[in-house]
Amino acid sequence: MDFEPWWLIIVPVLFGLGWLAARFDFRQMLSETRALPDSYFKGLNFLLNEQPDRAIDAFVEVAKLDPETTELHFALGSLFRRRGEIERAIRVHQSLLSRGDLPLPDRENAQLALAQDFLKAGMLDRAEQGFRAVLQTRHDLEALRALVRIHESEHDWDKAIDTVQQLRARIDEPVPQLAHYHCERAQALMEARTPDFDAAAQALDAAENAVRRNGSTPASETRVRMLRARWAALRGDLESQRAHLQDVLSTAPEFSGLVAQPLLDCYAALGRAAEGLSLLREQYGRLPTLDLFNVIFRALRATEGAVPAWAFARQALRAHPSLLGLDRLLEVELAQGGGERAGRTAEAAPDVSPGGGGLPGEPLVPGADLGLLRSMIHKHTQRLDRYACGHCGFEARRYYWQCPGCNTWETYRPRRLEEIR
Numbered sequence: 001m002d003f004e005p006w007w008l009i010i011v012p013v014l015f016g017l018g019w020l021a022a023r024f025d026f027r028q029m030l031s032e033t034r035a036l037p038d039s040y041f042k043g044l045n046f047l048l049n050e051q052p053d054r055a056i057d058a059f060v061e062v063a064k065l066d067p068e069t070t071e072l073h074f075a076l077g078s079l080f081r082r083r084g085e086i087e088r089a090i091r092v093h094q095s096l097l098s099r100g101d102l103p104l105p106d107r108e109n110a111q112l113a114l115a116q117d118f119l120k121a122g123m124l125d126r127a128e129q130g131f132r133a134v135l136q137t138r139h140d141l142e143a144l145r146a147l148v149r150i151h152e153s154e155h156d157w158d159k160a161i162d163t164v165q166q167l168r169a170r171i172d173e174p175v176p177q178l179a180h181y182h183c184e185r186a187q188a189l190m191e192a193r194t195p196d197f198d199a200a201a202q203a204l205d206a207a208e209n210a211v212r213r214n215g216s217t218p219a220s221e222t223r224v225r226m227l228r229a230r231w232a233a234l235r236g237d238l239e240s241q242r243a244h245l246q247d248v249l250s251t252a253p254e255f256s257g258l259v260a261q262p263l264l265d266c267y268a269a270l271g272r273a274a275e276g277l278s279l280l281r282e283q284y285g286r287l288p289t290l291d292l293f294n295v296i297f298r299a300l301r302a303t304e305g306a307v308p309a310w311a312f313a314r315q316a317l318r319a320h321p322s323l324l325g326l327d328r329l330l331e332v333e334l335a336q337g338g339g340e341r342a343g344r345t346a347e348a349a350p351d352v353s354p355g356g357g358g359l360p361g362e363p364l365v366p367g368a369d370l371g372l373l374r375s376m377i378h379k380h381t382q383r384l385d386r387y388a389c390g391h392c393g394f395e396a397r398r399y400y401w402q403c404p405g406c407n408t409w410e411t412y413r414p415r416r417l418e419e420i421r
Helices: 009-034 038-048 052-065 070-082 086-097 102-119 124-133 140-153 157-170 177-190 197-214 216-234 236-252 253-270 272-288 290-303 307-317 323-347 368-382
Strands: none
Touching: 009 272, 038 323, 070 086, 070 102, 102 124, 102 140, 140 157, 157 177, 157 197, 177 197, 177 216, 216 236, 216 290, 236 253, 236 272, 253 272, 253 290, 272 290, 272 323, 290 307, 290 323, 307 323
């Protein structure tokens, strides 16, 4: 390949063009930098020096001086919300919405952010309006999910069910809590001043359908059965009530403690109390729980007397030592037998200590001493006599299908804290 002299001209020309381009870019960068307010650099400096509060104040000043900084407004609003400064976040997003020149995508973003601010502040009515304003936009799914949470918080189960149906029409997404929405609705219909049993039965049918479509869980199936038993009891159909409650023992034995007392009452109403008590004792032998122990002990104490009740307690507590169990039976003795009578019946009763060595082989401590013993034990078992959420740890004396603390469903185990620690 021959050398051409004009190639010598190309090299300096290309070098000159590169120098001019670099100089132009540098001047443009300097021009843009000079256009930025000093507060912008102050804010960056504060961030680098780990002074977030002063950095926020500086960036707020930038947003005031330059209304075109839309992204900075969004960043500030989100930051304020995360820090819990909801009023400031609301003002930032409202100021964006007040601009007439705001592009439609940014307006939708601002509307969604404002709705999230109201939701975080607990202003559910305004949050609902905000999320509804962005339905049929690219934020549709996020808005529907938020509306489900709002209706759930307000216990408006009809709206929650309707919103879930809208969500399912847009995306094939399972909603496990839908069965509980129908159960809540059925329960409200049955507990109303004027119960609507037909509507309650339809709600329970819908709950069973939701269980099948979303995948059954022991908790949701058990709740439907328990509500069907309640429905049957209110209608005077004791045999159906018994069948539904007895199904729980076989299909979800971990929930036996929740249905033990109504099942025993149902058997008693049918004139088969002994059969019901025998069934519960068999269930306790398969899967012992404190709630089941308490029901059986009280029933034995009331129907067969102190000696059989204490014999059951001795055997149960020896196999499964429990301070709560001992506390419960002492409570029953004090309430039903009285101090002096408890002392007399204990002379014939077997040893009942949790460890097997038992209360001494001599008569149980009488009267005031029995009350003192129960008082000391009860003081140490109060924190153990609770159910606990497996998600957030919220503790409660009653069983919840939805945690009052974190609002998640089916996170409570049907066992007391002493049994799961």
